[in-house]
Amino acid sequence: MKIHKGHHGNCCCGKIRGFGRRITPARHAVLDALSTRGEHLTAEDVFKASSRRYPNIGLATVYRTLELFTKLGMVSKFDTGDDKARYEFADGPHAKGHHHHLVCTSCRRIVDYTDFIKEEMDLLHKTEEGLSKKYGFKINSHVMQFYGLCRDCAR
Amino acid sequence: MKIHKGHHGNCCCGKIRGFGRRITPARHAVLDALSTRGEHLTAEDVFKASSRRYPNIGLATVYRTLELFTKLGMVSKFDTGDDKARYEFADGPHAKGHHHHLVCTSCRRIVDYTDFIKEEMDLLHKTEEGLSKKYGFKINSHVMQFYGLCRDCAR
DNA sequence: CATATAATTGAGAATAATTCTCAATTATGT
DNA sequence: ACATAATTGAGAATTATTCTCAATTATATG
Ligand SMILES: [Zn+2]
Ligand SMILES: [Zn+2]
Ligand SMILES: [Zn+2]
Ligand SMILES: [Zn+2]
Numbered sequence: 001m002k003i004h005k006g007h008h009g010n011c012c013c014g015k016i017r018g019f020g021r022r023i024t025p026a027r028h029a030v031l032d033a034l035s036t037r038g039e040h041l042t043a044e045d046v047f048k049a050s051s052r053r054y055p056n057i058g059l060a061t062v063y064r065t066l067e068l069f070t071k072l073g074m075v076s077k078f079d080t081g082d083d084k085a086r087y088e089f090a091d092g093p094h095a096k097g098h099h100h101h102l103v104c105t106s107c108r109r110i111v112d113y114t115d116f117i118k119e120e121m122d123l124l125h126k127t128e129e130g131l132s133k134k135y136g137f138k139i140n141s142h143v144m145q146f147y148g149l150c151r152d153c154a155r
Numbered sequence: 156m157k158i159h160k161g162h163h164g165n166c167c168c169g170k171i172r173g174f175g176r177r178i179t180p181a182r183h184a185v186l187d188a189l190s191t192r193g194e195h196l197t198a199e200d201v202f203k204a205s206s207r208r209y210p211n212i213g214l215a216t217v218y219r220t221l222e223l224f225t226k227l228g229m230v231s232k233f234d235t236g237d238d239k240a241r242y243e244f245a246d247g248p249h250a251k252g253h254h255h256h257l258v259c260t261s262c263r264r265i266v267d268y269t270d271f272i273k274e275e276m277d278l279l280h281k282t283e284e285g286l287s288k289k290y291g292f293k294i295n296s297h298v299m300q301f302y303g304l305c306r307d308c309a310r
Numbered sequence: 311c312a313t314a315t316a317a318t319t320g321a322g323a324a325t326a327a328t329t330c331t332c333a334a335t336t337a338t339g340t
Numbered sequence: 341a342c343a344t345a346a347t348t349g350a351g352a353a354t355t356a357t358t359c360t361c362a363a364t365t366a367t368a369t370g
Contacts, residue, residue, distance in 0.1 A: 022317060022366050043356080058320040063357065079234060083328075083356065102292055111290055116282045123278050127271045128301065135266055136306030137257055143300045146283065151291030177337050177346060198327080213349040218328065238327065238357075317366075324359065335348065340341105 015072055029054035030065045034075065039088040040101075040110045046087060078143060080110060094121075101145045106153035120144065170227055184209035185220045189230065194243040195256075195265045201242060233298060235265060249276075255299045261308035275299065 012031055013023050033049035034041065041049070047062045066087050069075035076090035080103045091097030100120070102111040128139045167186055168178050188204035189196065196204070202217045221242050224230035231245035235258045246252035255275070257266040283294045 020317095024318065024366070026319070056320075058322095060321080060358075061319060064318085085356085102286055102290060102294075104292070105295070111292070113286060113290070115285055115289065116278070119278055120282070123271070123274055127275070130270055131257055131268060131301060132303075134270065135257060135268070136309070137259070137266070137301070137303045138309045139257075139301050139303035140260070141302045143298060143302070145298045146286060146292070146294050147296045147298070148287075148292045148294035154291070154293045175346095179337070179347065181348070211349075213351095215329075215350080216348060219347085240327085311370100313369085315366105315368090317364105319364065320362100322360090325357080327356090328354080330353065331351090333349100335346105337346075338344090340343085 012074055015074060016068075019072060021068065025054050026050070026057050026061045027065050027068075029057055030062060030069070034069075034087065034089050039112065040080075040086045041088065042084045042086060044084075076141075078145070080108065080145070081105065081147065082108060086110075103145060103147050104150035104153055105147050106149055109150050111150075167229055170229060171223075174227060176223065180209050181205070181212050181216045182220055182223075184212055185217060185224070189224075189242065189244050194267065195235075195241045196243065197239045197241060199239075231296075233300070235263065235300070236260065236302065237263060241265075255301070257301045257303070259305035259308055260302050261304055264305050266305075 016023060016027065029050035030046060032053055033046045037045065037049040043059070043063055043066060046066065047057070047059050050057050050062060066075060066077070070077045070087070073092065074090055075087050077085050077087050078101070079085055080101065089097075091099070097114075098117060098121075099112040099114045100117070102113055103109070104111075124142055124144075128142075131137055132139055171178060171182065184205035185201060187208055188201045192200065192204040198214070198218055198221060201221065202212070202214050205212050205217060221230060221232070225232045225242070228247065229245060230242050232240050232242050233256070234240050235256065244252075246254070252269075253272060253276075254267040254269045255272070257268055258264070279297060279299075283297075286292055287294055
């Protein structure tokens, strides 16, 4: 079986196997879809893209796979106010590609941004620490998103 | 018509009227539900609560009303990862009661917190300004949420 | 390699939150 | 009180997601 060229050139199979889960063509197809089709993909997007490489894949499998990858921390699932979940490869809070989203509430455009990420991270760390202590939560992730109108929609 | 005792003792009717929309018993019932039944309410929660005061209200009306109030900025709609939208009175980014959420991914408990809000606000302002300039977005709102395990679920 | 076993799959049905439709009702300005 | 447009309730429709289940397949083991 061909080695999957993962998100950052690494193979994700180890992570999957490490969890006692199997490597399958369907999962490979989803991985490929995520790495080649960009970000902010709906399940339907991923389904279409994976179907190209693996025409028999079922939509339910795509959902199951995305759920699995999300649980493994390889994928981040978020929503932007329409009623579809979005998926993209997760660059964890500490990784290089970590970014947040700017969403146009009119045309649904999504802009990734990394500006201020450093400051955000500092604050997020501080907050996580403080909240963990105060409320006894073990914090695993966060969502930070801005909503507004893009240039085109604003006028 | 009796004056509605709003969120902070003010009447919200002005805002509704100001938008050319009408004051109706259904809308009053939803306002009351939101102010007396607390926060993080699902549409179903709001429906049940409003039904007490106004038994004939329909679920679709509740949805329409919540959508209207959200558009008017009186209500904030958010989701916490299950597939139900949550609604609560909006204390705008600058208002006293503005808070963020800590969500337990296991039992779905939601904790409001206001700690670090000051610092968050400073950063958010800075970010909003920066992003507005750079991407031409007119930013109206943000979501900031932490996910993790509450004390009970963590052990 | 062949075999055994449990994980995974595809297809379609089922679910559930939300939106839509439409005739009937009602709030509001005059 | 009247005219008019907004709003409503009820139920049907929609749609993203999950579930079911028999068939297939990945992997470990010898
Ligand atoms: Zn736009
Ligand atoms: Zn992104
Ligand atoms: Zn919990
Ligand atoms: Zn809250």
